[in-house]
Amino acid sequence: MVHIRTVRLAALGISAALVMTACAESERGDDDGQSGGGQTGGTMTFATEGAPKLFDPFYATDGATFRTSQQIFEGLVEFKPGTADAEPGLAEKWESSEDGKTWTFNLRKGVKFHDGTDFNAEAVCFNFNRWYNQTGAGQSPAVTGYWQDNFGGFADGKTPSLYESCAATDESTVELKVTRSTSKLPDILGLPSWAMQSPEALQKYKADEVVAQGDSFVYPEYATEHPTGTGPFKFSKYDEANGTVELVRNEDYWGEPAKLDKLIFRAIPDETARKQALEAGDIDGYDLPGPADWEGLKSAGHQLLIRPAFNIFYLGIGQKNVAQLRDLKVRQAIAHAIDREALVKQQLPEGAEVAENFYPDTVTGWTDEVESYDYNPDKAKQLLTEAGAQNLTVNIYWPTEVTRPYMPSPRDLFGLIQGNLEAVGIKLTVVSKPWNGGYLEDVDSGKADLFLLGWNGDYNTPDNFVGNFFSDPNNRFGTGNSPWGATLSDEIKAADSEPDADKREQMYVELNKKLKSEYLPAVPISHSPPALVVTKDVSGLVASPLTDERFDTVSIASS
Template sequence: MYTALVIGRLFSGLAWLVLLCCLACGTKGPPTDEAATLIVGRAADAIGLDPARVTDNESVEICAQVYESLLRYRTGTTEVEAALAVAWEVSEDGRQWDFTLREGVTFHDGTPLNAEAVVFSFRRQLDENHPYHLTDSSGLDFGWRANYKNIVSVEATGNRTVRITIDRKFAPFAANLAMFPVAIVSPSAVKEWGEEYYRHPVGTGPFAFGEWSDGRIVLERNAHYWGVLPKLARLIFKAIPDARQRLVALESGAVDVAYSILPDEQQFVTLHPELTLYRAPANNVSYVALNTQKAPFDDVRVRQAVNRAINREPVVKLAYQGMAIPAEGALPPTQWGYSPKSFDYAYDPMRARDELEALVLEGVLDPDEEIAFFVATTPRPYLPNPGMVARIVKSNLEEVGLRVRLVEQEFSSHLEELRRAKHHISLMGWVGDNGDPDNYLYVLFDKDNAKLGRARNLSFLVDEPLHTLLLEAQQSSERATRSEIYKRAQSRIGALAPWIPLVHSQIAVVARADVLGIEISPAGQVLFEKVERR
């Protein structure tokens, strides 16, 4: 009886104790969702989220999280591996590519991934008569179609098997299939949203689209992802166009990661104990495109002369704050097939001036004619401070006797104008997509891509020998042979001087110290599936 009483008291005492402890510890709750959310501040908003209809890096970055293609690059390399396809076979003549699809994969909207969805994704951009080959009302088009025009047919040979037939043997095709424009989209979502699909993307990737408003794109972790689940529950991309403001947002914790910090700010970031600066060689190039279809740059001698007029030292040191290396051609040195000094024009303003003066005398060049220099005001990964670069280039050109007028506008209009060949010269850049030299040389210099309105060859260079070389390289499957051909192509391009190659930049990503696992892919993108918050 007495024992029971004591035990009873003991228990009630314990209950008190527990209650008090709970009260005392009540302030410590479970970790909030904030820990699993990452906010990325970047210079611009995405333009559209339909992978087949975007080209800008901001859009591509989102598409890379939401969508997947049949193939992909093995992490950290430019080697191609299986993604939505688990296996593929190429026929003897290199024309028939048979893919077997991964089983049990569904789109974020629940639509199952099958051969029909793959065929739909290809056909809607390749077949102009396809009901969902959307019209050009949103300023987006299926510009990437040019890259895939070698596709003859895409057919479902079974529920999980697809056969893609191309017109001829084309070696970079596997690399092309790993690119985002041929990412597989949910047919039901495309049918549901129609024209508005670019604002409502549905893919199979590690993150699913949440919402997009006021320059803020919210992605949620795809809990049904077939691969390794991302550690972040939510990934938010915020457009903060002002570089200074981006840094302030990063310092204050409003964003966790920021891109395109002003070069002068990078020293501040380096000195700051709560921020970490990540640098990586970027797979890109910035250049001045010389419109070969317009006088005076239709004359190769003019193009060669201006190539000698540009001093890259202030560009690298002042505009990139050292976060770049001078470019000697289109390919960055890290790209296989790279040929050094393909543009062999050392900085020599006197010679440039002399040559140009000779051409004036010859009547080729009118020194009073203003050269329209198109420049985008939006910082790009390859061009963080476009204004200063433009001014350095402008003064260098003026130094050698040219009159230059800057045409500065926002990036999408800038691109639009360039594709329509409004410029004499323009400040541009390119980010390698598929890790193949073809992606630089064919895309940027071949006549196939110089079609007005959707051109990527912004110098509108049309050169048959080069075209022959580039096609030859596409049809050879031996890397050594292709490398050799690309060396010749680069030398040919250098001689034709359709560009003034400027620099290959380095990527600078700044993150708060509590963001871990930041890795930058060879394509220059942060691998968000590996990032976590401490």
């Protein structure tokens, strides 16, 4: 599983409202009220922390690709700007069968792809069947990780799939069938991975011809030069040398046209360099300003847009390599050793909170009845002694060359955690690697005994958090090496498949209790609010708890 992913969220209870003979209907016309006033025209340049790897969102795993995709493409389901609410996108309404296995989507009419071809029910099913029928390199987890994480296997039947079939019952009606009820639907369809793409362009530019080349992949012309969606912006060009993407307004957009003539995303990996570019007037805004810079940016007259904290930062405890880490008392000792309150107060921005569950309290099934591990070094030492682990020696990984919304300064966060663990007698072998230069690979392959990581929620279901973390026993935590690993996996899958919303919520409450008292595969540490910053000349940009900002409502004053 790759963890540079777009942060997504849906409203509390939205899935519950839609599972049992559910129905959602659009109240949005061509103008949803978000565009407001403001000047039309001009170019906005926004700096991101990385360059996109490609422009086909189905094959994407990185946030920079998703940010671009969110302007070019649209899905059947979207997320209301600035909120946690799932809302109609290219589907005006939907409903599910009582057993949650059949979903009927009524599509918006009069929508065209950027190449002038029609968006209709056949196009929707073409996209679903394209995803399901991947072969060869297209089945690599590095290429279609999102499909495999969320829908499972492919048409060859080697691995079970959530997807069963898609049928166009008429030009504007789609019947989607899945193999079991899941809490993921319909919210999951708001992810960029499931955006609708032009069937004609996909075929013309051979979108599925991905080729493995050593440990990397070569993507076809469609993914690098011809992404074709229905969104308010169209792809114009990409300067790979400078990591700069240029988008232009879609004059034939079905809804309210974008106000900007052009939108440019410019990759500036270093946060200090992003800040300097803003101060120099080279850019109009940037993502993930460091918490230490927030007050200074506001004092300089810039606008700081703070997103709600829909994430989790945790210390992972691998159980693959060191047998002592499979002892619950040892894991509890580690939890008691960490001063989470001090970490939140000293290292994280205002609004950050200590985490008790593995997801925020806006997600169904969160409970305050979990076991809480207060900062207690003496208790930690006692537990280590009881477990015969007074001389515990483990490696601990922390990432370099990265800033994550839940982990704004990895070095500083690691320093505090390191000091806490060493203070109770745990001997640490420290390993630091670049985020995209070995860190994620080592952690995902189980090399790390302890590791700093987190998750930005994709949408508001517990499964998007605990399911992504622990449902597969062969995960980065090595839970398959513990006697309860398979049980935890089964409990997660059972909860996700429960069609009754009230029963499902209670199942997650009980699961959260066991995750803290019986399993403890990691120590949940904090929820931290990320931000973005724009100049005073920018208006209409709505901060999203999902980092799902849409720039079609943005205006920029003439300088």
